[in-house]
Amino acid sequence: MSRHVVVLAGGLSHERDVSLRSGSRLYESLRHHGMEVTLRDVDSDLIPWLIETKPDAAIITLHGGRGENGAIQGILEMVGVPYLGTPAKNCRLAWEKNIAKNLVERSGFTTPSWMSLSHNTFRDLGAGALIDALVGYLGLPLMVKPQHGGSALGASVVRSAGELPAALVGAFAYGEIVVVEIFVDGVELAITVIEEADGARALPAVEIAPSSGIFDYESRYTAGLTTYFTPARLSDEVAAAAADLAIGAHRVLGLRDVSRTDAIASPDGTVHFLEVNVSPGLTETSMLPMSVSAAGRDLGDVYANLVERAIARAV
Ligand SMILES: Nc1ncnc2c1ncn2[C@@H]1O[C@H](COP(=O)(O)OP(=O)(O)O)[C@@H](O)[C@H]1O
Ligand SMILES: [Mg+2]
Structure with a gap:
């Protein structure tokens, strides 16, 4: 039927x-x-x-x-x-970048040091002193993004303290809380995890190389602006660390069926957790379909199997 x-x-x-x-x-x-x-x-x-x-x-x-x-x-x-x-209930854990980073870090993985701040704090305490404290604490460069982000909307790189106010305004436009974290220079990766009969497994990671240097909204959804390498050009050790991180994040956050972890591999081989997505993009320029193809699989086939899993556990 x-x-x-x-x-x-x-x-x-x-x-x-x-x-x-x-x-x-x-x-x-x-x-x-x-x-x-x-x-x-x-x-x-x-x-x-x-x-x-x-x-x-x-x-x-x-x-x-x-x-x-x-x-x-x-x-x-x-x-x-x-x-x-x-x-x-677990979607919430993944959706709050601050909570996801916290839980993933507590299970032994690396995530860029961060501070999450609410808009009220800036209003109540004044932006000037707070910005100085933030730069003193985390250093530069920084990445500023909304706590509840997506598609890099409201996210920006801050290379000098003078750029921080505008970056904060940009992130607060998307919500009441921002995450300010250390900018990690390295290779950006997207690692898809799929659950199958034999457990959760990571598909080949996608390496993201935007020509602008920043994987912003335009670089994501305009064909040709970003080059993707699948599998990512990583040593076996770093590829294994990326897969471990994605499976670890999937488990610790209680994710199910499918997830995509965004991460950056720094030159020393550390893979830094950025965030996880419970509803990964499936467009022509999205990373999950690239990983599925690189694994020699068909997108419809993978999702049809997941549909059967969802139906089976409901009975
Ligand atoms: N700490 C960081 N260091 C360097 N680049 C970052 C950092 N955090 C985010 N980015 C960049 O910003 C993009 C969006 O950040 P991400 O945390 O994935 O949020 P979202 O995809 O929900 O907007 C990433 O794809 C990456 O290009
Ligand atoms: Mg992301």
């Missing part, structure tokens, strides 16, 4: 456009795989629709807040639709 799968895409986030592209790609791949697929946006009719239609499973390709903070996952749990991906 053919499965009926709903792919949730769109939503009202800054990454709506990317989500629609991810959703359509998955829609095509799964249909090609013989599944009945409904591509659906998230709106006020969603809950009644789920209850009435009772799809066999849901896949969330929403990026940004609602897709990654557990809200939609929670709704699917409440209406009893099996879904592919991380349980609602």
